Amino acid sequence: MTLLAAQNLSVRLGGTDILSGITLALEPGEIVTIVGPNGSGKSTLLRALLGLISPAKGTVTRAKSLSIGYVPQRLHIDRPMPMTARRFLSLPKRCTDAQAMDALTRCGVADAGPRQLADLSGGQLQRVLLARALLNQPDLLILDEPTQGLDQPGEAAFYTLIAEVRRDTGAAVLLVSHDLHVVMAASDRVICLNGHICCEGAPDVVREAPEYRALFGAGTQGALALYRHDHDHSHGPDTPHEHGPNCDHDHTPASAKKAAHV
Numbered sequence: 433m434t435l436l437a438a439q440n441l442s443v444r445l446g447g448t449d450i451l452s453g454i455t456l457a458l459e460p461g462e463i464v465t466i467v468g469p470n471g472s473g474k475s476t477l478l479r480a481l482l483g484l485i486s487p488a489k490g491t492v493t494r495a496k497s498l499s500i501g502y503v504p505q506r507l508h509i510d511r512p513m514p515m516t517a518r519r520f521l522s523l524p525k526r527c528t529d530a531q532a533m534d535a536l537t538r539c540g541v542a543d544a545g546p547r548q549l550a551d552l553s554g555g556q557l558q559r560v561l562l563a564r565a566l567l568n569q570p571d572l573l574i575l576d577e578p579t580q581g582l583d584q585p586g587e588a589a590f591y592t593l594i595a596e597v598r599r600d601t602g603a604a605v606l607l608v609s610h611d612l613h614v615v616m617a618a619s620d621r622v623i624c625l626n627g628h629i630c631c632e633g634a635p636d637v638v639r640e641a642p643e644y645r646a647l648f649g650a651g652t653q654g655a656l657a658l659y660r661h662d663h664d665h666s667h668g669p670d671t672p673h674e675h676g677p678n679c680d681h682d683h684t685p686a687s688a689k690k691a692a693h694v
């Protein structure tokens with residue numbers, strides 16, 4: 433049973449096409465990571481899947497009575513505002529002390545309840561946010577850059593936690609990241625987004641091909657940055673991009689061809 437699916441989804445914001453032709457499906461218990469450069473539409477895609485943005489075209493379908501836990505990219509409360517983690521867990525929906533303790537313990541921050549949000553480290557705060565998302569016993573967790581601002585060990589620990597949550601609760605996880613480096617071990621599937629789905633695949637497949645580096649630049653040092661590039665689409669005619677040696681199709685942007693009179 434598919435939990436959530438998008439069919440040929442396009443989103444237009446402020447008169448600009450942000451996403452086009454997105455087709456994807458999330459199955460129970462899988463961990464799927466969306467990667468893509470800044471501004472490639474990752475948060476927009478999550479918001480469209482959540483129903484927070486109306487698509488210009490296409491459809492989003494959710495399984496009946498699907499429960500979703502969402503951790504947005506930014507916490508829209510004033511961190512200096514006095515608020516304990518325990519109180520935060522009861523917003524907007526009240527939870528019991530036992531439920532709060534269970535969620536905090538599961539997320540490795542059992543003692544965070546009485547602490548002020550402002551006093552928590554970045555990693556602890558992310559865990560409290562995850563704990564809050566778990567309170568509804570979600571079938572699907574949607575996490576928008578949950579490790580933003582964490583150092584690499586913190587990031588790795590957080591992804592280990594996500595894998596444990598999936599194991600213990602059976603929840604599927606859809607998350608956004610900039611960087612495959614740490615995500616790889618925890619993801620069943622990776623979707624590379626740049627306004628459209630450029631490529632997707634299992635991490636072990638992704639490791640074997642050079643496409644991720646082409647999209648993200650040399651900054652990744654090629655670390656785990658490799659995708660098989662199964663094209664089921666055409667790139668926009670003027671979208672410049674590069675691909676690895678295994679690609680057998682012409683990626684010369686149309687504009688370059690025009691310029692070169694090819």
Ligand SMILES: Nc1ncnc2c1ncn2[C@@H]1O[C@H](COP(=O)(O)OP(=O)(O)OP(=O)(O)O)[C@@H](O)[C@H]1O
Binds near residue numbers: 445469471472473477
């Ligand atoms: N409400 C809006 N109105 C107009 N444009 C928007 C709106 N929200 C987002 N955008 C634009 O849509 C594009 C995609 O934004 P989005 O936040 O989805 O990208 P992202 O991949 O999540 O980026 P980042 O990695 O920087 O978080 C950006 O160019 C952004 O400026």
